[in-house]
Amino acid sequence: MSAAVRTAGSPDAARGLRSLETEHGLPLVTVRDLYVSYGEQAVLEGFDLDLFPGELVALLGASGSGKSTLMKSLTGFAPVTSGSARVAGHDVTQLARGELRVLRSQVGQVFQQFNLIPRLSVLTNVLTGALHGAGAINAVGGFSGAHRRRAMELLDRVGIAHKATMPARSLSGGQQQRVAIARALMQQPKVLLADEPVASLDPKLAGSVLRLLREIATHDGIPVLVSLHVLPLALTHSDRIVGLRHGRMLVSAPTAELDPTKLAVLYDEEGRHDDDDH
Numbered sequence: 001m002s003a004a005v006r007t008a009g010s011p012d013a014a015r016g017l018r019s020l021e022t023e024h025g026l027p028l029v030t031v032r033d034l035y036v037s038y039g040e041q042a043v044l045e046g047f048d049l050d051l052f053p054g055e056l057v058a059l060l061g062a063s064g065s066g067k068s069t070l071m072k073s074l075t076g077f078a079p080v081t082s083g084s085a086r087v088a089g090h091d092v093t094q095l096a097r098g099e100l101r102v103l104r105s106q107v108g109q110v111f112q113q114f115n116l117i118p119r120l121s122v123l124t125n126v127l128t129g130a131l132h133g134a135g136a137i138n139a140v141g142g143f144s145g146a147h148r149r150r151a152m153e154l155l156d157r158v159g160i161a162h163k164a165t166m167p168a169r170s171l172s173g174g175q176q177q178r179v180a181i182a183r184a185l186m187q188q189p190k191v192l193l194a195d196e197p198v199a200s201l202d203p204k205l206a207g208s209v210l211r212l213l214r215e216i217a218t219h220d221g222i223p224v225l226v227s228l229h230v231l232p233l234a235l236t237h238s239d240r241i242v243g244l245r246h247g248r249m250l251v252s253a254p255t256a257e258l259d260p261t262k263l264a265v266l267y268d269e270e271g272r273h274d275d276d277d278h
Ligand SMILES: Nc1ncnc2c1ncn2[C@@H]1O[C@H](COP(=O)(O)OP(=O)(O)OP(=O)(O)O)[C@@H](O)[C@H]1O
Pocket: 038, 043, 061, 062, 063, 064, 065, 066, 067, 068, 069, 070, 273, 274, 276, 278
């Protein structure tokens, strides 16, 4: 095996993680030997993952390999059968409902379809990101001035402050995804999860959204996990690539050290759990 492609559990993997720890501090996400099943179907089978502050990690794997399920397991939305997942100090598999709410307020999420409220203004959509926390709504039922100022700052940061009063539905896909990112940042997340955030965007917009996500990882010092289907985007925009196959982490390597031909194994026919074509 190439030194650059580390199989989970190998001495190379352990060395790689130790050097990441030194570089970035302790991991904010630690998944160990995680099993998730939907009825009889095992989806994650002994999955391991560490995410460190400040890194953008691209999650690759064939359709049906369990990428979305992994993301759901980090916020307590997947049926975990055994193993552990620690996220921002919470042991996800052990949390009571109230504690799950706290965890979810600390994990920002971005989705392929943006999930904005189309008729509401861009600014209001961003403000809804604050609803997880206390004090967002004032006595007359509006958002507080401080929250409005913060939402405007975030819109400025993602480059669309000039659209603040427009209904979300009037924006292009790339702009809507920027609104969704600003909404996630409004939560002041400790971890950001983005499940195929650029799958609905043209290549140029996809690159600009991924650059923004990476800038957030670096500048805010949080881990950003991004599932992707387009290999060149992962190679250009990630610090590390994690590859999923048969519900296990098969590849984890710094992108700069990775031989891309080694990723073909993730997409071998026998690596697929269904015959969905993407
Ligand atoms: N809610 C569910 N109920 C039953 N089975 C599910 C559920 N969610 C996912 N699965 C199954 O788990 C497997 C993994 O699905 P998942 O959505 O995690 O894959 P993925 O890697 O995100 O795929 P894609 O690249 O197509 O988004 C699939 O076989 C899927 O059918």
